[in-house]
Amino acid sequence: MAPLLKPSFHIFHHHHTRWLVTGLLPLPQTLILLLPRLNHSVSSPIPTFRLHSTVSAAQTQHLDNAGTGSVSSLSSVQQPEYSYQQRIDVNPPKGTRDFPPEDMRLRNWLFNHFKEVSNLYGFEEVDFPILESEALYIRKGGEEIRDQLYCFEDRGKRRVALRPELTPSLARLVIQKGKSVPLPLKWFAVQQCWRYERPTKGRRREHYQWNMDIIGVPDVTAEAELITSIITFFKRVGITASDVGFKISSRKVLQEVLRRYSVPDHLFSRVCIIIDKLEKIPIDEMKKELRSCELSEEIVEELLQILSVKSLAKLEEKLGTVGALDDLKRLFSHVENCGYSEWIQFDASIGFVREGRMRAICGGGRYDQLLSTFGGDDIPACGFGFGDAVIMDLLKEKGLLPELSLNVKxxxxxxxxxxxxxxxxxxxxxxxxxxxxxxxxxxxxxxxxxxxxxxxxxxxxxxxxxxxxxxxxxxxxxxxxxxxxxxxxxxxx
Amino acid sequence: MAPLLKPSFHIFHHHHTRWLVTGLLPLPQTLILLLPRLNHSVSSPIPTFRLHSTVSAAQTQHLDNAGTGSVSSLSSVQQPEYSYQQRIDVNPPKGTRDFPPEDMRLRNWLFNHFKEVSNLYGFEEVDFPILESEALYIRKGGEEIRDQLYCFEDRGKRRVALRPELTPSLARLVIQKGKSVPLPLKWFAVQQCWRYERPTKGRRREHYQWNMDIIGVPDVTAEAELITSIITFFKRVGITASDVGFKISSRKVLQEVLRRYSVPDHLFSRVCIIIDKLEKIPIDEMKKELRSCELSEEIVEELLQILSVKSLAKLEEKLGTVGALDDLKRLFSHVENCGYSEWIQFDASIGFVREGRMRAICGGGRYDQLLSTFGGDDIPACGFGFGDAVIMDLLKEKGLLPELSLNVKxxxxxxxxxxxxxxxxxxxxxxxxxxxxxxxxxxxxxxxxxxxxxxxxxxxxxxxxxxxxxxxxxxxxxxxxxxxxxxxxxxxx
Missing domain, CATH: 3.40.50.800 (Anticodon-binding domain)
Structure with a gap:
């Protein structure tokens, strides 16, 4: 199967937050990745302790275990015979959460901010089934994606999956609506997504994701709108430009370098797939792989140098005035016009390297080719996905979570x-x-x-x-x- | 396996709305069932037309098919070879819905009413995983329940199910919280539930359900609180007592009749299971089954007569002053005290017979034994489930749905x-x-x-x-x- 030449940031987001690891490489034209600036020590979620129904109702002591620790001694309580009043497993399934009132108040607080910001920007709320055809995700991400999907065969022998992200459903609905909806569409959603992972410590199988997408605008004004909406959210909840920063790049820069060295266009996706292995395989092995793509040692060194560039000015120094830079410069200028210049930074490596121990808060970019990959018209699109997990950890660490209590008059x-x-x-x-x-x-x-x-x-x-x-x-x-x-x-x- | 002597109305609700057919019979002590008064012709949802990926991107005509009809001619378009740009199936999976902006606005409008009413009554919002252990539902409803569950084995070989209702998860969380939460709990949720059904026309596999539950109050004041909250909702959206009515009964009445004829208590659940077949099997067959439970012909006739009683006064005439009536009378008096007497009606057959062609809007009652069935403490509980489908059909038919549009300043x-x-x-x-x-x-x-x-x-x-x-x-x-x-x-x- 040919690698998918489709742009998408969501997968990058997933990739960087380890939410979903992609098999085939997505190729976003513009890539936005948002990371906490400070290397704050966000602790891993405590793994849920599971009581395997070994406690009977006869042993009716109250455990006061709100799902964490301190009940391990109970595992040793033996219940020799099956009894109908045997206690059920009181924990939610592995990797999932309950939302008792105190957690639900915080969730509503966060989601209301997501929704209010989306409304300020004139976006309309949408939703899709939590269960989708598995084919939708395989079309976008390749067969390898199945390893990370929470997928199964239903009783009608259909291959279905709990959605790992919202964008494929959105693209499906856009194609279904066809010309009945006037472009551009500005849609948002705050909904749950799932993945399947082999049991590892503290990794959840579900999270909620705020998505904003603009369908039908080819210009970087759309990316600027998405970035400023995220900044508006941060300002509302008290997060500043010294807490977090946007790292922005474009794959067009890499493409420009390859063109300059007369590397044929058809090699671009192969090169991207190899570069994506940066920090996963030894650098020498990667260089060897790149050279096997008919790339000279000189081009390989130049590529790796470009990836280390952290400012648009330096990139311009290296590349001179090229078309690939124009869009990026205009995007930066739009965001700066709104007074948000301290929030954004160019980083050519975004999309290729892991950000050390920092976890991405959100990721986004342009995915112009997704609709045509799905067999729809060739309509430009971009958007972002913003999970609920890392932001809540950050807000907690910064002391920005409100004290919310029930308030009855x-x-x-x-x-x-x-x-x-x-x-x-x-x-x-x-x-x-x-x-x-x-x-x-x-x-x-x-x-x-x-x-x-x-x-x-x-x-x-x-x-x-x-x-x-x-x-x-x-x-x-x-x-x-x-x-x-x-x-x-x-x-x- | 012994039949479950657990009270629950949710299953009844499901049963009557055909959302979930129970295997073992639940035995609610008080049963509330709400049905539209008028035999309004609610039309079945139009079955979703499915495009089986037979249209390629090369044939890029826009279909303007918002999911229904008028595209059937496309099924005949042949796409002989598999192509990567072959059009995906643009419809949501069978029995599920997309929510484009116009539908999402109505959904939010409805859910906001649910939430605002719940807040008026001082209830706290909760949520649970959409995926739960299958064992949770089988413990409550018996092995037969599996036939209606959207269940599967996950990749870790665990039997899981997309929740068919919220009450089992709520009970699980209450047991988990133990004595750390002061009773009574007043919790509400507005969340999606799933069922699996063999493909039949226009039956959906998911719906949203508004639940309000009171944990820790044994008195009928709790049922009155639930009923008045639903009436408050109706009044807000413009539905009157001439549109809908509550039918209220109690299984204790039946129990009283059996006791009066010295039928041993242990036969009660067996009798209920048989009576539940009313209108499903011929009446003579049912009578035969009842007599096989050591019930005389006289008792059988008396039971069937009692089931036809439609007022508390007539019931009192038949039974005299008995304890079983007291609770019902107090419940009616509480609701009447709030000025809502025209909304409620006694009907002994509720929970046993189908309501002809009318569809239940919501159902509820007391489920005192659910927590102990799950191995928790014996804590009284009651609540209701209120689906989004029938009420939306009714509101539409009554012209009570608002015209909602995007409003950007x-x-x-x-x-x-x-x-x-x-x-x-x-x-x-x-x-x-x-x-x-x-x-x-x-x-x-x-x-x-x-x-x-x-x-x-x-x-x-x-x-x-x-x-x-x-x-x-x-x-x-x-x-x-x-x-x-x-x-x-x-x-x-």
């Missing part, structure tokens, strides 16, 4: 079991006015009610007592000040 | 290719002020720009022209009035 409680229905009616009145209410559903001592009020961060406690009720009133206590008033039910605000 | 456009960067800077300024902007990324004729402005519903068009820019100004045109002003860039609001 009112807690309503009857002081008498017989008034439970009346308390429900009061709750109903307040909710119809748009106020949130935690209704106490059982007869509980006041001490318990105050503790609950504190936990749900209630602003007011509304007590339904016999004496007040007979006057058509309830007691309203403002919990921060302690002030308590009797209020007529029909005057409750 | 500003469209910014340069009048000169050289000013593209400056237009980007203007967009950036407005976005930093929190205003949404659709930036025109290419040099386009003004006619195109106005058409685009109309499509994105822009309020203002901001034109960056050479003459104004030199004065530090831009042209601001209010699109509804047509009024146009020159505004200083640093005075842009």
């Amino acid at each position: 009112n807690i309503v409680c009857s002081l008498d079991a017989d008034l439970q229905g009346e308390a429900g009616a009061i709750a109903s009145i307040l909710r119809e006015k748009g106020q949130s209410v935690d209704l106490v559903l059982e007869n509980k001592p006041l001490k318990w009610v105050f503790k609950r009020a504190d936990r749900v961060n209630a602003e007011r406690l509304i007590l339904v007592g016999r004496a007040e009720w007979q006057k058509g009133m309830v007691a309203v206590k403002y919990l921060s000040s302690g002030i308590q008033n009797e209020v007529k039910v029909d005057e409750l605000e | 500003n469209i910014v456009c340069s009048l000169d290719a050289d000013l593209q960067g400056e237009a980007g800077a203007i967009a950036s300024i407005l976005r930093e002020k929190g205003q949404s902007v659709d930036l025109v990324l290419e040099n386009k004729p003004l006619k195109w720009v106005f058409k685009r402005a109309d499509r994105v519903n822009a309020e203002r068009l901001i034109l960056v022209g050479r003459a104004e820019w030199q004065k530090g100004m831009v042209a601001v045109k209010y699109l509804s009035s047509g009024i146009q002003n020159e505004v200083k860039v640093d005075e842009l609001e």
